[in-house]
Amino acid sequence: MFPLYDTIPSRKRPYITHIIILANVIVFFYEIILNEPQLQAFFFNYGIVPLRYTWRFTSKLKYQIIWKEIQPFIVSNPIVPFISHMFVHGGWSHILGNMWFLWIFGDNVEDRMGHFNYLLFYLSGGLFALTFHWLFNFYSPYPLIGASGAISAVMGAYFIQFWYSKIVTLVIWFIPFLVEIPAVVYLFFWFMFQILNGTLADITGSGVAYWAHVGGFIYGMIVGGRIRRYYL
Structure with a gap:
């Protein structure tokens, strides 16, 4: 199933x-x-490498060795990656998927929050998603990149603010057809899918930051819900 657009114009x-x-x-x-x-x-x-910030807090030799191997390649200001990682992507499918979801869900959330509040919400959602990812990858030497954590926050806010919307979705089952799925149903199952994949990724070692998606969505539900009540 591939979402095409929602039914609420901004x-x-x-x-x-x-x-x-x-x-x-x-x-x-x-x-x-x-x-x-x-x-x-x-x-x-310009991605977030958790080990860059946590190697000092471990006595395990393997992390010390890994850090010494990757340290020569890291020369950026240590603060910059906390924002820049949200604008870096690992390939065409990565950026196209993220930007498409932001295009579908972002306009309505921005409309409800206002431009400035939405920008703060987007960036803070990305940081919360990063923190959630970090809890499960405290000594990871792999850079976290991508906007999906922040976009997940937008989707979480949409889930609360526009639960009554419909998501027009392309379904391919022998032949392609379109179906309108209630946003509350679509996003609920998307969220559960992230939790399932995050659990499996901890076992299989998948490179996708599913826990960042989970953390971002939770942040969006909490903060998005409060902003909605404030404005309505």
Whole structure:
């Protein structure tokens, strides 16, 4: 199933959503011109590498060794990755999927919150998602990149604010057809799917940050719900 659009038009132009998408696209096209070693260095410097911040808190020799191996590649300011990781993507499917979901859900949430509040919500949601991911990957030497944590927060807010909406979804079952799925149903099962995949990923070692999705969605439900009650 692939979501195409929702059934609630926004009343105002979602300028911040458009700017966020444009910023992600610009960064991605910069990534394309990099060769493989440069791209890996870019990921390590502008993605969040948990071990960069936690190696001092472990006495395990293997983490000390891993840190010494990757440390020469990391030269960026340690604060920058907390924001920049939300604008870095690992491939075409990564950025297209993220930007498509942001396009579907972001306009209505921005409309409800207002442009400035939405921007703060988006960035803080990404940081909360990062924190949730960090709890399950405290000494990870792999960079966390992508906007999916922040976008999951947007989806969590949509779940609370626009539960009555419908998501027009493309379903391919022998032949393709469209179906309207209630947003509350679509997003509930999406959220449960992230929890299931996150649990399996802890066993199989998948590279997808499912727990960041879970954390972002929870943040969106809590904070999005409060903003909704404040404005209505």
